Structure formats: structure tokens, C-alpha cells
Amino acid sequence: xxxxxxxxxxxxxxxxxxxxxxxxxxxxxxxxxxxxxxxxxxxxxxxxxxxxxxxxxxxxxxxxxxxxxxxxxxxxxxxxxxxxxxxxxxxxxxxxxxxxxxxxxxxxxxxxxxxxxxxxxxxxxxxxxxxxxxxxxxxxxxxxxxxxxxxxxxxxxxxxxxxxxxxxxxxxxxxxxxxxxxxxxxxxxxxxxxxxxxxxxxxxxxxxxxxxxxxxxxxxxxxxxxxxxxxxxxxxxxxxxxxxxxxxxxxxxxxxxxxxxxxxxxxxxxxxxxxxxxxxxxxxxxxxxxxxxxxxxxxxxxxxxxxxxxxxxxxxxxxxxxxxxxxxxxxxxxxxxxxxxxxxxxxxxxxxxxxxxxxxxxxxxxxxxxxxxxxxxx
Amino acid sequence: xxxxxxxxxxxxxxxxxxxxxxxxxxxxxxxxxxxxxxxxxxxxxxxxxxxxxxxxxxxxxxxxxxxxxxxxxxxxxxxxxxxxxxxxxxxxxxxxxxxxxxxxxxxxxxxxxxxxxxxxxxxxxxxxxxxxxxxxxxxxxxxxxxxxxxxxxxxxxxxxxxxxxxxxxxxxxxxxxxxxxxxxxxxxxxxxxxxxxxxxxxxxxxxxxxxxxxxxxxxxxxxxxx
Numbered sequence: 001x002x003x004x005x006x007x008x009x010x011x012x013x014x015x016x017x018x019x020x021x022x023x024x025x026x027x028x029x030x031x032x033x034x035x036x037x038x039x040x041x042x043x044x045x046x047x048x049x050x051x052x053x054x055x056x057x058x059x060x061x062x063x064x065x066x067x068x069x070x071x072x073x074x075x076x077x078x079x080x081x082x083x084x085x086x087x088x089x090x091x092x093x094x095x096x097x098x099x100x101x102x103x104x105x106x107x108x109x110x111x112x113x114x115x116x117x118x119x120x121x122x123x124x125x126x127x128x129x130x131x132x133x134x135x136x137x138x139x140x141x142x143x144x145x146x147x148x149x150x151x152x153x154x155x156x157x158x159x160x161x162x163x164x165x166x167x168x169x170x171x172x173x174x175x176x177x178x179x180x181x182x183x184x185x186x187x188x189x190x191x192x193x194x195x196x197x198x199x200x201x202x203x204x205x206x207x208x209x210x211x212x213x214x215x216x217x218x219x220x221x222x223x224x225x226x227x228x229x230x231x232x233x234x235x236x237x238x239x240x241x242x243x244x245x246x247x248x249x250x251x252x253x254x255x256x257x258x259x260x261x262x263x264x265x266x267x268x269x270x271x272x273x274x275x276x277x278x279x280x281x282x283x284x285x286x287x288x289x290x291x292x293x294x295x296x297x298x299x300x301x302x303x304x305x306x307x308x309x310x311x312x313x314x315x316x317x318x319x320x321x322x323x324x325x326x327x328x329x330x331x332x333x334x335x336x337x338x339x340x341x342x343x344x345x346x347x348x349x350x351x352x353x354x355x356x357x358x359x360x361x362x363x364x365x366x367x368x369x370x371x372x373x374x375x376x377x378x
Numbered sequence: 379x380x381x382x383x384x385x386x387x388x389x390x391x392x393x394x395x396x397x398x399x400x401x402x403x404x405x406x407x408x409x410x411x412x413x414x415x416x417x418x419x420x421x422x423x424x425x426x427x428x429x430x431x432x433x434x435x436x437x438x439x440x441x442x443x444x445x446x447x448x449x450x451x452x453x454x455x456x457x458x459x460x461x462x463x464x465x466x467x468x469x470x471x472x473x474x475x476x477x478x479x480x481x482x483x484x485x486x487x488x489x490x491x492x493x494x495x496x497x498x499x500x501x502x503x504x505x506x507x508x509x510x511x512x513x514x515x516x517x518x519x520x521x522x523x524x525x526x527x528x529x530x531x532x533x534x535x536x537x538x539x540x541x542x543x544x545x546x547x548x549x550x551x552x553x554x555x556x557x558x559x560x561x562x563x564x565x566x567x568x569x570x571x572x573x574x575x576x577x578x579x580x581x582x583x584x585x586x587x588x589x590x591x592x593x594x595x596x597x598x599x600x601x602x603x604x
Contacts, residue, residue: 010484010488010491011489017477021476271474277468372428373425
């Protein structure tokens with residue numbers, strides 16, 4: 001065992017000093033390799049963490065949202081729908097929600113306005129998300145002016161700025177009283193944007209949805225699982241875009257790595273011949289080449305993953321922010337909770353380290369099986 | 379003792395450009411003696427040397443190392459025999475570029491799994507013995523001809539082989555360095571090593587340390603010597 005360990009150590013020692021001999025070539029390879037791992041790992045970490053965060057946020061969301069449809073479009077729901085749904089067996093709670101979007105020409109941003117179910121601000125007051133506070137330079141006590149549905153100006157006072165802990169969902173959010181909401185959008189009393197409901201037995205959600213649809217054929221029940229699935233699809237789609245953009249970089253790297261790894265130079269071939277001539281076996285040469293590939297790819301992999309971790313969880317994905325964080329101009333500047341799945345790291349490892357190491361060994365195999373006397377004959 | 383029985387080596391056998399480098403050589407080489415294979419270029423000296431040193435297999439014939447027949451050994455065992463029994467000094471020394479003289483000397487022992495510190499100690503002792511310890515950390519390409527030659531000799535000796543094989547060792551050396559090399563060969567002989575040299579340099583085959591000169595021509599032995 002000691003012998004085996006020393007053999008590995010001696011060969012690794014020689015491999016490392018061999019790598020240092022071609023500093024320029026290996027450093028440039030290391031940099032390109034690290035950059036590639038960094039980009040891929042950033043996309044993977046970010047989309048995964050975001051999806052995880054979204055699913056955590058949605059955990060507290062109602063099991064079902066019911067929207068009323070008219071000509072395939074989302075329509076306001078009258079209060080009688082609430083009564084009808086509360087009569088369905090299995091439904092434990094029903095609540096009408098009032099929310100909408102407001103385009104602020106001043107910041108060219110869309111805000112989400114919501115009348116909260118409880119602890120709503122008093123009439124004339126609003127609570128705003130930190131994205132809005134940043135873009136409007138607003139603090140508690142400041143006034144923000146809106147333009148109501150009939151063109152009349154409407155001034156509301158900021159009561160509080162929502163905590164940045166919930167920024168993923170609250171960056172562009174304004175909490176408003178029911179009265180102000182109806183005044184701003186011209187909504188009649190007794191009308192809601194949609195209805196949320198809780199179901200006593202979570203296994204019966206689909207059955208309840210069927211009953212809602214049967215009772216109120218012009219509605220569309222949306223289950224929480226469907227929302228989660230939509231989030232997943234959106235993030236997959238977005239990360240897909242990045243991966244497609246990166247694919248040309250990946251391809252360029254593959255060509256670069258293949259050329260570096262497979263194209264043994266005449267000097268490297270001669271060196272292998274010398275090693276064989278002085279008593280190295282084919283397996284010793286391959287072991288050296290394995291450590292050569294492993295040293296480059298493992299270093300790049302670890303550096304790339306580490307940099308991606310810092311990029312995603314400490315700098316809030318500076319580089320991909322516009323593509324990955326949605327369409328709003330109010331990008332939430334939240335810090336994601338570090339969450340890395342071992343499965344993802346393993347996938348990245350098998351996609352980067354393994355092919356490169358194999359690409360290093362295979363061509364060396366041919367060079368390593370030459371007769372040792374080739375050195376004497378050359 | 380090394381015994382060659384009717385050795386034949388053909389390169390590219392069965393092809394139109396087949397070449398018979400060694401043709402029916404039978405020879406017995408004594409241990410602890412200095413033997414020179416002499417002859418013009420293309421006479422088969424280097425090929426015979428590589429066959430003796432287990433670097434290649436003969437197309438026909440048998441080679442015995444002591445009582446052991448080595449021609450039929452599988453690749454792995456042959457490599458093991460090669461690295462434990464033979465030390466090689468090549469025509470152009472063939473030091474690995476970019477690494478130090480010390481590392482070059484240690485190279486043949488790396489796969490044997492010797493403790494790194496003790497290996498380093500032995501390699502430094504060898505460099506010291508040949509007077510080039512002050513140059514231990516110099517890269518091989520920075521060494522002078524004489525220093526490179528002595529580094530190559532140290533490398534050949536690192537696994538303490540019984541037999542030293544040298545192929546045209548003085549081809550790139552001036553007269554002074556060639557004489558120095560033969561002095562080293564004399565030293566190896568007193569240390570009971572067997573030395574086999576392929577050379578057509580009169581300074582080598584005419585040296586007083588040489589016990590036997592075997593003359594070759596066209597792959598055959600012309601004069602077997604004493």
C-alpha cells in the first residue's frame with residue numbers, strides 16, 4: 001500500500017512539474033476551462049436556487065386560485081361566485097382578492113398593486129416594495145402620485161417599505177387599501193380580481209376544481225401544483241436560453257481541449273518514448289496522463305464552481321441578471337439562499353471533468369504503446 | 379552472462395520495405411566486463427543493443443539473461459526486467475527538457491514506488507559522485523555537454539542496474555569529454571558492472587578499459603573478438 005501510494009505521489013510530482021514546464025499553454029487552458037465551468041455552474045446554481053426559492057414562497061400560497069374568464073380573457077369576479085364556491089363540500093375557506101398592475105411612466109416600470117387580506121394600510125396610505133423605494137427614492141412619509149383610471153391624480157403616502165427579506169415577491173409590490181384600489185382602477189364594490197380557496201384534504205384539490213368548473217363554467221381553477229410547474233418551465237426555459245448561448249462557447253472549448261489533449265506535440269511524444277526507454281510501463285505513462293488531465297480539469301472545475309457560487313449567492317448573478325430575472329425593469333436585488341444540489345454538481349462534473357480526462361488519456365495510449373527502442377532509433 | 383542464440387530482427391516484416399537489421403547473431407557476453415559493439419552505420423549495433431536491453435523483441439531466436447530466457451516474457455515482466463537490470467545511456471542523452479538534472483536522475487525510479495525523500499537522497503549522492511551536485515537544480519537544457527552526459531549516466535545508475543547499455547555515447551562529445559566518459563566506464567567496471575557499448579569511435583573501442591570488441595557488418599558478426 002505504501003509502495004502504491006509512493007508510486008502515485010512520485011508520478012503526480014512529475015506530472016505537476018511537467019505542467020509547470022508548459023506554463024503559458026496550461027494556464028490559458030485552465031482559464032478558459034474555469035470560465036466555462038463558471039458560466040455553466042452559474043446558470044445551474046441560479047435557476048435551481050431560484051426555483052427552490054419560488055417553491056418555498058409558494059408553499060404558503062393557496063391551494064387553488066379561481067379566475068373568471070370572458071372571451072378567453074381574465075375577467076373580474078362578482079361576490080356571488082364566492083358564495084357559490086363556499087358551498088362546495090371540501091372547501092375550507094374562500095376569499096376574494098383585489099390586485100392589478102399599474103404602469104408608472106416616471107420609472108417606466110410596472111407595479112403590482114394588492115389589497116391584502118389582513119393588515120391592509122389605512123385609506124390614503126400604501127406600503128411599497130424595496131424595488132419601488134429604490135427607483136422612486138421613496139421613504140416612509142413620502143408622497144407618491146398616481147394617475148387614476150379617469151385621468152385624475154391621486155396622491156398616497158408611503159407608510160412603510162416592505163422588508164427586503166421577501167424581495168423576490170415584493171420588489172415591485174404596493175399594498176393598498178380596498179377603497180383606494182377601487183378608486184384608482186374604477187372597480188365597482190363587490191367585484192374581485194380572482195378568488196383563492198383552501199381545500200380541507202389536499203388529495204381532493206382536483207375533485208374540488210372539477211366541481212368549481214361544473215358549478216361555474218366560465219371560471220378557470222388554477223392549482224398550486226400547476227403554478228409550480230409553470231415556474232419550473234419558465235426557469236428551465238430561461239436557463240435553456242443561456243445554455244444555448246453558451247453552447248457555442250462549449251463547442252469552442254471542446255475543440256480547444258481536444259486539440260490540446262489529443263494533439264500530442266513531437267516533444268511530448270519524444271518524452272513518452274524516453275520514459276518508456278528508461279523503464280516506465282505503458283500503465284505508468286497513462287497514469288501520468290490521467291493525473292495531467294485530472295489536475296487541469298479538477299482545478300478548473302473547483303475554481304469554476306467556487307466562482308459560480310460567489311457569483312450566484314454573493315453578487316446576485318451580476319452577469320445574467322437581465323435574462324434570468326424576468327421582464328420587469330425593477331429587478332429584485334435579493335440575495336438567494338445558498339442551495340446547491342449534489343446531483344447538479346455531479347452532472348457538471350461528469351460533463352466537464354470526465355470527458356476532458358478521457359480526451360487526455362486516449363491519444364496518449366497510442367503514444368504510450370510505442371516500442372521503447374524508438375528513442376534509440378530516432 | 380548474456381547469451382544470444384541465433385537472433386534475427388526484421389523491421390516491417392512481410393512488407394515490401396522489410397529490413398533485416400540483425401541476421402543470425404549468436405553471442406555470449408561476459409558479466410562484469412566492458413564489451414563494445416563496433417561497426418559502420420547500419421551494421422545493426424543499435425538494434426542488437428536494444429534487443430539485449432529488452433527494449434524490443436527479436437523476430438527469431440532467444441536471449442538468455444543468466445539462466446532466464448527473456449524473449450518470451452510478457453510486456454509487463456519485460457519492462458520490469460529492463461528497469462531493474464539495465465541502465466541506458468543514449469546517443470543524445472535524451473534528458474527530459476524543462477525539469478532539473480536531479481529530477482531527470484530520479485525519473486526511472488518513480489514507478490517503483492520508492493519513498494520520495496530516500497530516492498532524492500540517492501539521486502543527490504549519485505550527482506555528487508559524478509561531481510555535478512552543484513548543478514542539481516539546473517534545467518537539463520542549461521547543462522553543458524559534459525554535465526548532460528554525466529546526468530544521463532547518473533540516471534542510468536539510479537536503479538542500481540547490473541548492466542549498463544550505452545548507444546554511441548561519445549557521438550556528440552569532444553575528445554576530452556569522450557576520454558572522461560571512458561574513465562567513468564572504467565570506474566563502473568571496477569564496481570563490477572557489465573557495460574555494453576555500441577560505437578564506431580576509435581576512442582571507445584581502442585580504450586584500455588574495453589575487454590572485448592565485437593565487429594558487426596550488415597547485421598552479422600564479422601569479428602566476435604575475445
